[in-house]
Amino acid sequence: MAVYQTVTFGGTAVGSWLWGSVAHAQGLSESLTFGGLAMAVSALFERALPLVRTERANLDPHGR
Numbered sequence: 001m002a003v004y005q006t007v008t009f010g011g012t013a014v015g016s017w018l019w020g021s022v023a024h025a026q027g028l029s030e031s032l033t034f035g036g037l038a039m040a041v042s043a044l045f046e047r048a049l050p051l052v053r054t055e056r057a058n059l060d061p062h063g064r
Helices: 002-026 028-048
Strands: none
Touching: 002 028
C-alpha cells in the first residue's frame, strides 16, 4: 500500500510541476489545450494496447 501511495502522490506532484511549468512558459490556454490533446492520445493508446482481462485469473491469496 505504501508503494502504491508513493507512486500515486509522486506522480501527482511531478505532473503538477510539469503542467505548471508548461503554463508558466506557454500560457494557460496553450497548457490546457496540450493537456486535452495528451488525454486524447492516451485514449487512443488504450484502444491500441488494452489491459489484459483477468476474469479467469486465480486471485486466491493461498493458491488453493
